[in-house]
Amino acid sequence: xxxxxxxxxxxxxxxxxxxxxxxxxxxxxxxxxxxxxxxxxxxxxxxxxxxxxxxxxxxxxxxxxxxxxxxxxxxxxxxxxxxxxxxxxxxxxxxxxxxxxxxxxxxxxxxxxxxxxxxxxxxxxxxxxxxxxxxxxxxxxxxxxxxxxxxxxxxxxxxxxxxxxxxxxxxxxxxxxxxxxxxxxxxxxxxxxxxxxxxxxxxxxxxxxxxxxxxxxxxxxxxxxxxxxxxxxxxxxxxxxxxxxxxxxxxxxxxxxxxxxxxxxxxxxxxxxxxxxxxxxxxxxxxxxxxxxxxxxxxxxxxxxxxxxxxxxxxxxxxxxxxxxxxxxxxxxxxxxxxxxxxxxxxxxxxxxxxxxxxxxxxxxxxxxxxxxxxxxxxxxxxxxxxxxxxxxxxxxxxxxxxxxxxxxxxxxxxxxxxxxxxxxxxxxxxxxxxxxxxxxxxxxxxxxxxxxxxx
Numbered sequence: 001x002x003x004x005x006x007x008x009x010x011x012x013x014x015x016x017x018x019x020x021x022x023x024x025x026x027x028x029x030x031x032x033x034x035x036x037x038x039x040x041x042x043x044x045x046x047x048x049x050x051x052x053x054x055x056x057x058x059x060x061x062x063x064x065x066x067x068x069x070x071x072x073x074x075x076x077x078x079x080x081x082x083x084x085x086x087x088x089x090x091x092x093x094x095x096x097x098x099x100x101x102x103x104x105x106x107x108x109x110x111x112x113x114x115x116x117x118x119x120x121x122x123x124x125x126x127x128x129x130x131x132x133x134x135x136x137x138x139x140x141x142x143x144x145x146x147x148x149x150x151x152x153x154x155x156x157x158x159x160x161x162x163x164x165x166x167x168x169x170x171x172x173x174x175x176x177x178x179x180x181x182x183x184x185x186x187x188x189x190x191x192x193x194x195x196x197x198x199x200x201x202x203x204x205x206x207x208x209x210x211x212x213x214x215x216x217x218x219x220x221x222x223x224x225x226x227x228x229x230x231x232x233x234x235x236x237x238x239x240x241x242x243x244x245x246x247x248x249x250x251x252x253x254x255x256x257x258x259x260x261x262x263x264x265x266x267x268x269x270x271x272x273x274x275x276x277x278x279x280x281x282x283x284x285x286x287x288x289x290x291x292x293x294x295x296x297x298x299x300x301x302x303x304x305x306x307x308x309x310x311x312x313x314x315x316x317x318x319x320x321x322x323x324x325x326x327x328x329x330x331x332x333x334x335x336x337x338x339x340x341x342x343x344x345x346x347x348x349x350x351x352x353x354x355x356x357x358x359x360x361x362x363x364x365x366x367x368x369x370x371x372x373x374x375x376x377x378x379x380x381x382x383x384x385x386x387x388x389x390x391x392x393x394x395x396x397x398x399x400x401x402x403x404x405x406x407x408x409x410x411x412x413x414x415x416x417x418x419x420x421x422x423x424x425x426x427x428x429x430x431x432x433x434x435x436x437x438x439x440x441x442x443x444x445x446x447x448x449x450x451x452x453x454x455x456x
Contacts, residue, residue, distance in 0.1 A: 020048065020064035021121040023075045027059055037119075038103065040067040068103070071095060073123035080116045082195050082258075083188035083272055091160060091174050092129055092185070093120045113255055113275035115200040129158060131172040131186045134270070140164060144173055170270075189270035191216050191262060193239075198456070201279040202256070205249035205338045207438075207445045209456045210260065212241040216268075222260035225251065225278065229260070230441060232316055232394045234456075242456040244394055246443035249338040249351050253280045283338040283351065288430065291343045295428035300382035308389075309442075311376050315393035320371035322454035324447070325416055327370045327400060327436050328423075332360035334433055337446045343428075353444040354399070354437035359423055367421040367434055369414040370398045370450075378406050384435070385427025388420055396455075398447075401435035402426050 023034060031042045031054045042054060044066045051057060065075065071094075078089075086109070090097045103119050106112070133144060141161065145152035158174050161167065172190070177183035188195045194213035202208055202225070210229060212220060220241055222229035229243040258276045263269035294300065334356040341350045359365060373390040376397070381387050386403030404424025414420060425432045438447040 019070060019072045020066060021068045021071045021073050021075050022062040023065050025057055025059055025061045025063060029059070030054075031057060034063070034065075038065045038067050040065065068099075068121065071099070071121050073121040073126075076120055076122050077117050078120045080112055080114055080118060081187070082114050082197055082274060084112065084114075086112060087160075088131075088172065088174070088187045089118065089120065091158065092187070093122065094126065095121055096160075110255060110275055113277055114197060114258070115277055128177040128183050128185060129174045130177045130184065131188075131190045132175045133173040133190055135167050135169060135171045135173060137169040139167070141167065148173070148175060150175060188272055189262070191218060191264070191268060191270055195260060195272065197258070197276065201277045202247050203279045204247055204251055204253070204281040205283075205444075205446050206281070207244060207246055207440060207449055207453075207455060210243040210245070211456065212260070212262070213239050214241070214262070215239055216264055218262045218264050220260060220262045222258075224258045224276070225256040227441065227443070230314075230395050232318070235317065242394065244396060244440050244456065246440040246445035247278055248443055249281070249283065249353075251278055253278050281338065283340055284336070285340040285342075286335065286352075288341055288343050290430045291428060293344065295383055300428075304381045304383045307381060308377075311389060311397075312442075313376055314391055314395045314397075315374065318393045318396075318456075319373050320392040320396060320455075321416075322456075323452075324370040324398060324438070324450040325368070326451065327368050327398070328357045328364065328434060329366055329368075330360050330364050332358045332364075334358040337444075337448065354401070354435050355447050357423075357434045357436065359432045365404075365423045365432075366419055367400050367403060367423060369416055369418045369420050370436075371416045373398070373414060375408045375410050375412045375414060375420075378408050378410055381427060383428045385429060386421065386424060387427075390414060390420075395441040397439045399437040399439065401437070402429045402433060404432075 031045055035042050035045055045063060046054065048066045049063050086097045086100060090100055132148060135144065141152050141156060145155055155175065184193050186192060192212060192214050194211060196211050198209040198211055220231040224245055225247065227245055229245060231241045231243045234240040234242060255275045255277055259273045261271045335352055337352060337355050339352040341352055369390055371392050373392040375388065376391045377387065377389040379387060384401040386406050388400045388406055388408060390398050392398065400421060402424055403421040403426065405422040408414060408420045423432050423434050436447055438445050438450050
């Protein structure tokens, strides 16, 4: 948490121009690197710290940084959270926006994305500040001061306002948090206690979760990487909302757009738009020979795609618990998720959308439901062969392909571990195996992650 300290009669800390922030020397730090990082010189650091020579500086030593004169505290590296902006970081750290930009050599607002890091000066004895309201169009600081029963001069200082021209529609109003030893710091909106993406950075082929906690009756919508987010309320704790989504294994890496919108019946609303980064994941390439050529024709892909694209039903209740189980008795891996594939020596234009389990023993043919859910498809497809889809709620599905026999029908409810089919070699297959997939709102994700990670 980045905290704001006290100064004179307004409650802020008293900062003398002779004060310098301290940098804690880490493993591998050289004074030349530290000096360059903070736009100063080695000689200036040695002089202000009364250090005889650079060789006498040890790991763990605290050294004053002369270029940051007038700022008290300890220099640290902070990860940018969802909702963080230069403004709220400035308010919470008692550093000017200009100083934050200068220290971190920021040239564009796009550099402040979730998961990026900033160098900040922290003070462990400082007060905590949280957004308590936002300005409606045309509203003045005096009006807000009356509504908040607060001194307008105090709010002006806390919010670093130079005048009415600094106030814009929906600008967050910050105030001191008092009384609670572990206060909720709201940096996204006064309406939201928590708004986070749990797994950062976003990664090709992986599952990610947006989590929102609010004490208010809000409805949410949003997008990420041009996907619509579907929010579901946790029946065990109605204050928590979740949206699960996947990043396609072939998605471009780099910055992408993330947005969340919330509103209540009274017209109160907030919006958050921020950049997040998609990181690369390494996938291997593999050659698959002996594939029936008819399953490689474009029309077979179209039949599968058209059929599967119509399956959009999902339960508003989460039925998978917190993880998925292996769908076979003895998991013998034949092919991993995301592998780039060529069929019959063709081009590498395909990737493996699931995990393949081969038959290690003659009796090892049973296929089991990976978790509770409802069967939303059970039938034969040109590529997937004997194919079953289980809806586990919240847009999460597990699928089972190439079955020799299917023991369930659409509309049927199943439990984790129920026998649902027999491993076969139907569809695009060169031998008996189970092709197992996990899909989130139509995006294939790494099923193995679901075996050892709890969601949400």
